[in-house]
Amino acid sequence: MTSRVKTACLAAAMLGLGLGGYWGHSEAVETNDLWESSQYFLPTTAASDFARLQFRHSDADHARQAVLFQIHLLEQLEEVDKGFRTNLRGELGWAYTRLAMIEESAAHGEARAEALAKAKECLKQSYPGAGEWTEDKMKDVVNRMDQLAGPGRP
Amino acid sequence: MKYPLVTGFCGGLLIFVGCLYLGNRGAAIITFYRLAPMTFQSLKHRNEELRVDLLALQAAQFSQTVKDAPPDLERAAKRLETIRSDRSPEANSVLDLHVAALYVEAARLERESGRGAAADHYLNAAEGILHSLGWKDVSSAALADLTRRSLWWKEKR
Numbered sequence: 001m002t003s004r005v006k007t008a009c010l011a012a013a014m015l016g017l018g019l020g021g022y023w024g025h026s027e028a029v030e031t032n033d034l035w036e037s038s039q040y041f042l043p044t045t046a047a048s049d050f051a052r053l054q055f056r057h058s059d060a061d062h063a064r065q066a067v068l069f070q071i072h073l074l075e076q077l078e079e080v081d082k083g084f085r086t087n088l089r090g091e092l093g094w095a096y097t098r099l100a101m102i103e104e105s106a107a108h109g110e111a112r113a114e115a116l117a118k119a120k121e122c123l124k125q126s127y128p129g130a131g132e133w134t135e136d137k138m139k140d141v142v143n144r145m146d147q148l149a150g151p152g153r154p
Numbered sequence: 155m156k157y158p159l160v161t162g163f164c165g166g167l168l169i170f171v172g173c174l175y176l177g178n179r180g181a182a183i184i185t186f187y188r189l190a191p192m193t194f195q196s197l198k199h200r201n202e203e204l205r206v207d208l209l210a211l212q213a214a215q216f217s218q219t220v221k222d223a224p225p226d227l228e229r230a231a232k233r234l235e236t237i238r239s240d241r242s243p244e245a246n247s248v249l250d251l252h253v254a255a256l257y258v259e260a261a262r263l264e265r266e267s268g269r270g271a272a273a274d275h276y277l278n279a280a281e282g283i284l285h286s287l288g289w290k291d292v293s294s295a296a297l298a299d300l301t302r303r304s305l306w307w308k309e310k311r
Contacts, residue, residue, distance in 0.1 A: 002158055002162075004158070004162065005158055005161065005162040005165065005166075008162045008163075008165075008166045009162070009165055009166050009169050011166070012165075012166035012167065012169045012170035012173070013169050013170070013173045014173075015170060015173075016169065016170040016171065016172065016173025016174040016175075016176075016177060017173045017174075017176065017177040018177065019174055019177065020173060020174035020175060020176060020177025020178040020179075020180075020181065021177040021178070021180065021181040022177075022181070023174075023177070023178050023181070024177060024178035024179060024180065024181030024182035024183075024185070025181040025182070025184075025185045027178070027182055028181070028182040028185035028186045028189065029185060029189070031186075031191070032185075032186070032189045032191045035191040035192055036191065036196075039191070039192060039194060040208070042211065042212045042215040042216070043207075043208040043211035043212050043215070044211075045215060046211035046212070046214045046215045046248055046252075047211055047248065050247070050248045050251055053251060053299070053300075054251075054287065054288070056299070057284075057289045057290065057291065057296060057299070058287055058288035058289050058290065059288045059290055061288060062247075062287055062288025063288070065244060065247070066244070066247065068244075069244035069245075069247075069248075072244075073204075073207065073211075076201065076204050077204075080196075080197060080200060080201055080204065081196075
């Protein structure tokens with residue numbers, strides 16, 4: 001093999017590794033960014049499913065714990081990831097509505113009113129054009145969502 | 155060498171394509187390993203407690219994709235049980251509910267296969283967990299909610 005051929009092969013190898021490395025790195029970063037943007041989807045779905053099933057089947061104390069856990073999780077995520085805020089507000093609104101329904105069944109009037117106020121505030125921020133959020137409308141949406149969600153559907 | 159120019163070009167092209175592929179795969183693997191997606195690395199130094207809970211919830215969701223066979227379901231349940239120890243009580247409850255759902259489904263499959271004793275074993279385990287989660291009713295109608303839930307996911311897969 002002449003020295004020219006050797007040089008050409010070496011140059012081709014270096015160029016290939018360099019370009020391939022850059023390409024692979026860019027692809028991996030792009031995929032990672034995509035995953036990062038949706039990384040909270042699975043955990044928030046798990047918390048939401050848990051709250052819904054506990055709300056449907058367990059006693060008031062356990063149901064309250066489950067919903068409070070979901071709320072705490074969503075509020076923490078809002079703090080750590082500001083870009084996620086608008087998506088989470090609506091979910092938080094439904095979680096507070098569910099909490100209000102639990103407090104209503106437990107006859108805790110003050111806690112119910114507090115949860116309802118927070119629910120309305122969150123829903124107003126999340127759906128600005130949706131008009132007035134009445135208690136009945138909010139409860140109706142939660143019940144409909146539970147029926148459509150699959151888990152625990154009638 | 156008879157045609158050094160042609161041989162050099164073809165050899166170089168082959169080496170270039172090979173190295174391009176190797177470089178691509180190598181860099182992608184190294185970058186992925188370093189970035190560790192789906193592990194909430196950005197929270198590592200900001201809120202470790204939240205990160206641990208998110209990982210638990212994510213594991214719980216992933217358990218729904220387990221193959222529809224009792225040994226696989228039991229393995230998934232055991233795995234969730236092993237990761238539950240260092241989580242917050244609420245995250246543990248989420249894991250418990252998923253373990254119960256896996257046992258309910260395993261019981262259904264065992265019952266369909268005519269293995270009543272194994273089905274009862276899974277069902278008792280599921281009922282115990284659901285009682286601890288405050289379920290008021292663990293009748294077959296209530297448990298069917300969990301089973302249907304799993305089936306619903308499987309229909310979608």
